[in-house]
Amino acid sequence: MKAPNVILASRSAARSVVLRGAGVPFEPADSGLDEDILKTRMLAEGAGPAAIAAALAREKALAVSHLRPGLVIGADQTLDFEGRLHDKPPTLEAAANRLWAMRGRRHALHAAVAVASSGEIVWETLSTAELVMRDFSQAFLDAYIAAEGEALLGSVGAYRLEGPGVQLFSEITGDYFGILGLPLTGLLEFLRGEGVLLP
Template identity: 30%
Template sequence: MSNLILASQSPRRKDLLQQLQLSFTTISSDVDETVEPHLKPHEVVTELALRKAKVIAMKHSDSYVLGSDTVVALGDAILGKPQTDEEARSMLNMLSGKIHSVYTGVAILKGEEQSLFYEKTDVAFWELTPAEIEEYIASEEPFDKAGAYGIQGLGAKLVKEIKGDYYAVVGLPISKVYRALREMGYLQ
């Protein structure tokens, strides 16, 4: 059987892929994540997932390479990872009491074959008080998370409801990944 390579050092993606009980290795794919400003969120995540997978697949053409990218979007405005308390506060205030979308793109490459898709999940936040926002920022959890929250951690208490794939919000729609790998012949 060919190798499976996760083109990411994300501990969340690694944990999610391990839930499928697949043998894989991880290789970081340092790519330029600059994209055209006119791209829609689903186009951004599929473009970046493909970029990440391609850079690893060029060196490992005999392996299945999985690249992924996740963004949080309020309408078409993409919210990145906050660098400061003020950026985190601003993002959390924007999301408070609203429904936003989390897009996760996936690219699986094997030689000339590819599977490229994305998952969109709508997430509703409770109306957050200033104290809740400050408490969450003090936890430091918002700072390595798109949209300034992690649904799998303390950020779960901010979430009122989700419609779609929970695992895609964490960073990898594992059910779709499993099926795509099977369709590509990785799983027999």
């Protein structure tokens, strides 16, 4: 029996790199979901960052699953600092301000992934990592912002753990792939069970 098609309902280059690196055959697709509307509504209802990540992953997967056959992967990540949801910084100045505010303190990254088929969620998981930023200097921050530039604006935390951003931290606990935005090990196990990957 032919394995089902796998579709990644995400515009994230980082998630595509993670899936490709793991040897998962997939096609990318834009979910078309207006994330801001869902976030605003859920925040008004008192939802926390973890619940919002899970809901966004589900809605992205479902949006594409209603249009395309196969297994549709939706994913999202939220940053939880002092109990509040933080979005991707809009400017390098905002990124620098956020990093300085988190300096010497702990924050959490919630990464959710959901798989939909025929308009229904068939598998999902949520991974939470805790990260502590070291007490870095202003000189380090200035050099870091200059070196990374616009790449920082694609991450909710304004860092890439797979790059120089790892130097920001004194302590990291949690799933590495979850920090990259796509909890991978459970997803791979699910895809093996569906015949997409060899057992």
